[in-house]
Amino acid sequence: MTRKRRRLYLLLLCGLGLGSATALTLTAFQDNLVFFRSPSDIAREAPPPGRAFRLGGLVEAGSVTREQAPDGRPSARFRVTDGPTTLTVTYTGVLPDLFREGQGVVALGRLGPDGVFRASEVLARHDETYMPPEVADALRRSGHWNPSQGAAPPAGNWNTMAPTASRSGS
Amino acid sequence: MRAVETPSLTAAPGPSAAPRVAPARPPVLHRFANPGRFLRATGRLLPWLGGAAILVLAIGLPWALFLSPPDWQQGETVRLLYIHVPMAWLAMGGYAGLALLSVASLVWRHPLADLAARELSPVGALACFLCLVTGSLWGKPMWGTWWVWDARLTSVLVLFFLWLGHAALVRAFDAPERGARAGAILALLGALNLPVVKFSVDWWNTLHQPASVARLGAPGLHVGMLYPLLVCALGFTLAFAALVLARTRAAVMERRIRALQLAAARRLDRPEVSPGSAAA
Numbered sequence: 001m002t003r004k005r006r007r008l009y010l011l012l013l014c015g016l017g018l019g020s021a022t023a024l025t026l027t028a029f030q031d032n033l034v035f036f037r038s039p040s041d042i043a044r045e046a047p048p049p050g051r052a053f054r055l056g057g058l059v060e061a062g063s064v065t066r067e068q069a070p071d072g073r074p075s076a077r078f079r080v081t082d083g084p085t086t087l088t089v090t091y092t093g094v095l096p097d098l099f100r101e102g103q104g105v106v107a108l109g110r111l112g113p114d115g116v117f118r119a120s121e122v123l124a125r126h127d128e129t130y131m132p133p134e135v136a137d138a139l140r141r142s143g144h145w146n147p148s149q150g151a152a153p154p155a156g157n158w159n160t161m162a163p164t165a166s167r168s169g170s
Numbered sequence: 171m172r173a174v175e176t177p178s179l180t181a182a183p184g185p186s187a188a189p190r191v192a193p194a195r196p197p198v199l200h201r202f203a204n205p206g207r208f209l210r211a212t213g214r215l216l217p218w219l220g221g222a223a224i225l226v227l228a229i230g231l232p233w234a235l236f237l238s239p240p241d242w243q244q245g246e247t248v249r250l251l252y253i254h255v256p257m258a259w260l261a262m263g264g265y266a267g268l269a270l271l272s273v274a275s276l277v278w279r280h281p282l283a284d285l286a287a288r289e290l291s292p293v294g295a296l297a298c299f300l301c302l303v304t305g306s307l308w309g310k311p312m313w314g315t316w317w318v319w320d321a322r323l324t325s326v327l328v329l330f331f332l333w334l335g336h337a338a339l340v341r342a343f344d345a346p347e348r349g350a351r352a353g354a355i356l357a358l359l360g361a362l363n364l365p366v367v368k369f370s371v372d373w374w375n376t377l378h379q380p381a382s383v384a385r386l387g388a389p390g391l392h393v394g395m396l397y398p399l400l401v402c403a404l405g406f407t408l409a410f411a412a413l414v415l416a417r418t419r420a421a422v423m424e425r426r427i428r429a430l431q432l433a434a435a436r437r438l439d440r441p442e443v444s445p446g447s448a449a450a
Contacts (some may be wrong), residue, residue, distance in 0.1 A: 008277045035320040096314030127388040128382040132239030156388025
């Protein structure tokens with residue numbers, strides 16, 4: 001019994017030590033383990049010119065203009081925002097299906113001297129909300145949600161929202 | 171060397187084994203260390219477990235894959251959710267089970283924990299592999315890429331290598347108990363990765379979206395998608411458990427046969443040697 005107890009305590013001690021070591025390491029890496037940087041991060045601390053990095057944020061409503069590059073490939077110009085700061089992005093190539101105004105995107109590229117982010121790759125980032133088309137339509141029609149303005153309201157409120165919308169008549 | 175602490179799993183059944191497997195105060199955990207009792211109990215349980223898995227999946231999969239609504243922006247691609255998410259939960263939950271088995275193995279030297287861990291890891295690796303593959307197939311049309319090195323995807327890849335590493339390590343030794351011990355230590359070290367997988371989407375910014383179901387507050391899914399997801403998750407979990415249990419039963423029986431063959435060969439070789447000196 002004592003031997004088992006001793007092994008258990010030894011294991012708990014090892015677990016405690018390793019767990020706190022991992023926690024400390026991860027805390028130390030907190031700022032480096034980012035997949036993308038927001039426009040505010042870049043405004044606060046611009047990366048060195050010419051260095052590639054990932055920019056993440058929402059596609060600002062009404063900012064997307066699509067053109068055609070001289071070589072015939074589609075190209076797009078839009079602004080990525082995180083609320084307080086926005087950054088203009090240009091991209092030549094096919095955008096992912098989920099790309100739209102109000103959608104989260106992560107773009108890989110470089111910041112030009114004119115302050116325009118030239119992306120070589122644009123990925124769409126969707127949020128954790130899933131809903132049938134009818135629900136999305138209902139939320140839009142009732143004025144509770146404009147997809148181009150950002151994320152949908154929490155799913156827990158969907159059922160209780162509809163009556164207040166018809167009453168306010170907005 | 172420590173065979174006195176727990177009844178040896180390799181002990182041949184029969185009247186000669188009875189006095190050796192009678193500790194003064196048998197702990198609850200060791201009730202199933204008796205291979206005969208384990209095989210009898212799980213032999214009755216297994217058909218029910220397998221039947222329940224088939225029944226639940228027969229309801230859940232058609233519901234999820236055909237009857238549930240499409241997503242407003244992802245369309246029919248969202249149906250990958252009903253495979254991807256249960257596999258991710260199983261890869262992580264199964265690994266938590268592997269860590270518990272490893273504690274039972276290292277602290278109480280439970281012989282069945284070693285066998286169960288050995289048989290669990292290939293199934294867990296399969297679940298993790300399916301999670302990665304479905305995620306990749308989902309990422310290409312939705313995100314625009316098969317793979318990115320963000321914190322969630324990378325930590326799940328590490329989890330997959332931990333599953334594979336455990337499966338390989340426990341089989342890499344000639345003496346099974348040395349492999350079991352090395353595997354248990356690896357499994358416990360790897361358990362540190364579990365909170366990283368779970369909270370990677372909250373601690374760091376990632377391409378992968380945050381949790382929709384396992385989070386504080388209401389799930390982010392419409393109920394028309396949430397219910398089939400939960401039914402599918404239950405069905406896959408039952409199937410996972412049935413698979414691991416069937417494999418563990420086979421391993422127990424295999425080891426018993428080997429012990430019986432060994433004992434028979436010894437009796438033929440040197441009839442004067444007592445069976446008590448047989449090594450595990």
